[in-house]
Amino acid sequence: MNTTGIPLKDPAVSAAAGDMEQLERAYIDASTRVPVLMFYTSAIAWLIVGTVLAMIVSFKLHSPDLLGGISFLTWGRLRPAHMNVMVYGWASMAGMGTAVWLMARLCRTTLRFPLLLAAGAVFWNLGVLIGVGAILLGDSTGFQWLEFPRYVAVILFVAYTLMFSWAVLMFRYRRGDQIYITQWYLLGAFLWFPWLYAAGQLMLFVAPVQGVLQSAVTWWYANNLLFLWFGAIALGTAYYMIPKVIGRPVYSYHLATIGFWTYALFSSWTGMTRLVDGPFPAWMITASIAATILTMIPVATVGLNHHLTMQGYFPLMRYSPTLRFTVFGAMSYTVFSVVGVLISLRSVASYVNFTQVSVAYSHLGLYAFFTMTIFGSMYYIVPRLVGREWRYGSLIKLHFWASAYGIGLMTLMLLAGGFLQGANLENPTLPFSESIETVLPYLRGRSLAGILLTVSHFIFAYHFGLMLLGLGRTSTVPTFLNPVEAETSGGGH
Amino acid sequence: MKGLAPLFLGIFGTFAFSWVGLTVLPTWQIGHLNPESDEEGTDIYPRPQSGMFVRGAHVYAANGCVYCHSQQVRADYIADDIERKWGNRRSAPRDYIFDRPIFLGKMRMGQDLANIGARAPAPEESPSPAGAARPAAQGAAVSSSPPSQAASPAAATSPATTTAASPASASATAHAASPGTSPASAAPPNASSPSGQRTGVASPSPGQMANTTPGGSSPAAPSAQTPSAPWPIQTAGLPPMYSAAWHHVHLYAPRSINPDSNMPAYRFLYEKRRIAGERSAEALQLSGGDAPPEGWEVVPTYDAKCVVAYLMGLNQSHPLKEVRSVGSAPATGGASSPAPPGSSPAPAAGGSPAAPK
Numbered sequence: 001m002n003t004t005g006i007p008l009k010d011p012a013v014s015a016a017a018g019d020m021e022q023l024e025r026a027y028i029d030a031s032t033r034v035p036v037l038m039f040y041t042s043a044i045a046w047l048i049v050g051t052v053l054a055m056i057v058s059f060k061l062h063s064p065d066l067l068g069g070i071s072f073l074t075w076g077r078l079r080p081a082h083m084n085v086m087v088y089g090w091a092s093m094a095g096m097g098t099a100v101w102l103m104a105r106l107c108r109t110t111l112r113f114p115l116l117l118a119a120g121a122v123f124w125n126l127g128v129l130i131g132v133g134a135i136l137l138g139d140s141t142g143f144q145w146l147e148f149p150r151y152v153a154v155i156l157f158v159a160y161t162l163m164f165s166w167a168v169l170m171f172r173y174r175r176g177d178q179i180y181i182t183q184w185y186l187l188g189a190f191l192w193f194p195w196l197y198a199a200g201q202l203m204l205f206v207a208p209v210q211g212v213l214q215s216a217v218t219w220w221y222a223n224n225l226l227f228l229w230f231g232a233i234a235l236g237t238a239y240y241m242i243p244k245v246i247g248r249p250v251y252s253y254h255l256a257t258i259g260f261w262t263y264a265l266f267s268s269w270t271g272m273t274r275l276v277d278g279p280f281p282a283w284m285i286t287a288s289i290a291a292t293i294l295t296m297i298p299v300a301t302v303g304l305n306h307h308l309t310m311q312g313y314f315p316l317m318r319y320s321p322t323l324r325f326t327v328f329g330a331m332s333y334t335v336f337s338v339v340g341v342l343i344s345l346r347s348v349a350s351y352v353n354f355t356q357v358s359v360a361y362s363h364l365g366l367y368a369f370f371t372m373t374i375f376g377s378m379y380y381i382v383p384r385l386v387g388r389e390w391r392y393g394s395l396i397k398l399h400f401w402a403s404a405y406g407i408g409l410m411t412l413m414l415l416a417g418g419f420l421q422g423a424n425l426e427n428p429t430l431p432f433s434e435s436i437e438t439v440l441p442y443l444r445g446r447s448l449a450g451i452l453l454t455v456s457h458f459i460f461a462y463h464f465g466l467m468l469l470g471l472g473r474t475s476t477v478p479t480f481l482n483p484v485e486a487e488t489s490g491g492g493h
Numbered sequence: 494m495k496g497l498a499p500l501f502l503g504i505f506g507t508f509a510f511s512w513v514g515l516t517v518l519p520t521w522q523i524g525h526l527n528p529e530s531d532e533e534g535t536d537i538y539p540r541p542q543s544g545m546f547v548r549g550a551h552v553y554a555a556n557g558c559v560y561c562h563s564q565q566v567r568a569d570y571i572a573d574d575i576e577r578k579w580g581n582r583r584s585a586p587r588d589y590i591f592d593r594p595i596f597l598g599k600m601r602m603g604q605d606l607a608n609i610g611a612r613a614p615a616p617e618e619s620p621s622p623a624g625a626a627r628p629a630a631q632g633a634a635v636s637s638s639p640p641s642q643a644a645s646p647a648a649a650t651s652p653a654t655t656t657a658a659s660p661a662s663a664s665a666t667a668h669a670a671s672p673g674t675s676p677a678s679a680a681p682p683n684a685s686s687p688s689g690q691r692t693g694v695a696s697p698s699p700g701q702m703a704n705t706t707p708g709g710s711s712p713a714a715p716s717a718q719t720p721s722a723p724w725p726i727q728t729a730g731l732p733p734m735y736s737a738a739w740h741h742v743h744l745y746a747p748r749s750i751n752p753d754s755n756m757p758a759y760r761f762l763y764e765k766r767r768i769a770g771e772r773s774a775e776a777l778q779l780s781g782g783d784a785p786p787e788g789w790e791v792v793p794t795y796d797a798k799c800v801v802a803y804l805m806g807l808n809q810s811h812p813l814k815e816v817r818s819v820g821s822a823p824a825t826g827g828a829s830s831p832a833p834p835g836s837s838p839a840p841a842a843g844g845s846p847a848a849p850k
Binding site: 060061062064065068069070071074075076077079080138139140141142143144171177179184187188191192195196199203204208209210211212213214215216217220224228261264265268269271272274275277278279280281284287288346350353354355356358359425426427428432433435436437439440 | 496497500501503504505507508510511512514515516519520522523524525526550551552553554555556557558559560561563565567568571572573576577583584585586587588589590591592593594595596597598599600601602604747748751753754755756757758759760761
């Protein structure tokens, strides 16, 4: 499809029958058009809603009387609304859109039963809409990451079952018996999510566990959602996009295998690090801290694999939007994991456990790692669905820098503010209010970062809207971030 | 990788491993705790809570209090929660067996609330009717532990005159562990007079504990925690700190109590209405810009009363066998008490990790 500048080869497929394969891929892409665009459109709509909510939440934290006194605009309702919109509206839907497209491509089969998927997307949207409404009207369950009331969980589950059965069908009809790395992660994500969600719902609402175990289940669920659902989709996407864009196979399958299984094994045990020093048996916390330290194994193998794949091709990041976003996301995975290890250590956790550091950590995972990777995949996939190229390279550039600086500033502000807040909290000679006074300037800085992110999201939504309306460029050359004529040689070839 | 079966089994296996390890095993270990009681089976803790408390917990959940307030006290050798007077012992799994949902919390943009009810002044000082809704746990603070030094508000300022005794020994003894931080701890000499000063109920029956106004045996100890309270100024003209009336004013206009507070105002939980006849006894004692115009009053809705009842009921000051209450080594036998199942590396001298069921 794209023949100039950046070579595009399917890493999982031998380059034997060039034309036939291109035709086949075009067919597959076309078959995914309706559901994937549906997922993306709803995801981006939720992203905008979530961003607006985030801005209000961020400003209200240091200016509490802003929009004050109104029940559905109170901080304690907007915050979970923002979080759930981002987690279930934006991230889940965008992730599913990308996962569906990748699955179809890698199973080398046209998408069957697109209506199943479309119906799933409709139900999912409905569920998120009702859930967020319920939170704003005061019907939150009070469990973090699972605030949606039970009736919403039912809707989400129906929606998910539709999408899940699709994924199984897809696998049944796949061609070729090689299962590519990306498919391991995606299959994992597709299976882990319903198990996690069902286990969470069962143990919290249907047959509730006693006392503190509710918290254990909540954080076990939240952490696994972050790693086994979002993290798995993002890692799978990176394993596809990086080799694809630079036109070079993944450096080592062996490393990838180690990375995948250690990731699944260790990251799923890290949930209790959010509860260090809490009223729990010590072994639970210790096991989670140990598992967190062990996640350095997948981080190292995955990071090394990506790095060695990319070696010599880094200059391509100057041109390819997909590569730039994806590599940013892949690098953030390392940062996210290292921060995760640091703040889970008992001596550090006793300082930062109840501070803004945990907010920084969630945003590193969900934004710097997951969202940036998904942005990258959208820049790759959307042109193949609408048959147009992105209209403005400059807008993509702006989107990238606003996002990158935004999330960078936000993380720094929250980490620095959080550590100072924690230091003051652990200093009993200071009154409690001192710790709040300390963190407030950093929260204002965070609001500034939020403005950058808002700008970037509106730019992206506008650009995506143009594509959706068929206003993209008609061209066989993808949109590059910088003019390609200047220096095409990526160093490696 | 080839073949779907090993992939599927591996994916299922890793999930099952983590699910069993982090949720099923703990349920087997600490998922069926019962309340504790003394030998006679009378002094039972914790106890199920009142209807208002339960509804208040839902208001608490609905308005997202948990995103700023934790409800867990960490051990004194880990953090300074206890030194901050957020409790007199670490929280244990048993403290939460009736909590649904649970609000352990992950953020302290506001104070820890695990013992906010224990800090309330004695009921008779609490003018608001909502105080009457104080649930059982408050009464349960009346413990069966040996007598201890009381620290009434008066004691805080003039220790020499202290004569009042507190039944909630645990709270008072907390001060022995943190000398120098609280004015009340300036009164250790009195503590050495272990006379039967423990007022009122000698061996409180459940019925008595449920009684919210146990006469002279009102749990006065909590007020001992007030002196080093985190809000800098307790302005005159406001209800006693942490009383029900104070909570109402604080929820309605947080910045009237602490100008720097960044807590949202929950005005939608209150009703501003024209005074019909006489001013309601429930009306909030507001001043300045927050006060309603002449002829109007601000009264709490039922939800507001419930959430205050909930806050007043948050109280973990009752000693637990598996957790060492700070400074009460002789009282609760810290040395001989077995390490709890729910404790992180407990320094308890006895160290034998038996799981009391």
